[in-house]
Amino acid sequence: MSYFTANLTTEEDEVREEMRRQHAKFGPQNHPDGTGLPGSVMEADEARARCKANGPEQDNWRDILDEEVREAFAETDPDALLVELLQVEAVARQWRLAIRRRLAAAEQDGEVSR
Template sequence: MNHTERQARILADIKRERDAQDAIFGVQDLPYGTGGQFTRQADEARRLCDRAFDRGEGTFRHVLLEEVYEAMAETDPIPLRAELIQAGAVIVKFIEAIDRAGENA
């Protein structure tokens, strides 16, 4: 499977899951729960990620946690949305790697 087909399948899987969530829970407009209380975790996740990659030991876990905690530290909806898009993109990239490994097994 090529890169474009793999991404399309993953995004279709995500859409199916979102549709299932809406079917179960309905549309939910919950409080964001983000803010400055996560700044320390975001800073630490960034440091851990940088150190891991400096040592040649970086993983998807490092990158994903950095993106998630950066999002959790945001209060302004515009940068929050941008951080969540980045986290979502890392998740898709992580799934792509899993799928490629499965295809090559």
């Protein structure tokens, strides 16, 4: 099992557990999407431009996730929104995996990482 696969399984388990906690606390959640509000497209364009302006040294998870979230917020088509939300979830999981890699490397190097 690769590092990615092993940690993805952990991620999936943690996501399922968080969803269980939310369901226990709030019950079924059937809220309106709340997307496509005035200004949302402009905000998505601004977030996209910020990401594109970053060079490799300036790339960061916050800007990447912000771009994906704002693209989802701007979407009005349900099928396209599903795609955007999948991208949000994938970026958030990749971010979590990157943190885990940093923590594992720090632990391996004997650094206190928490």
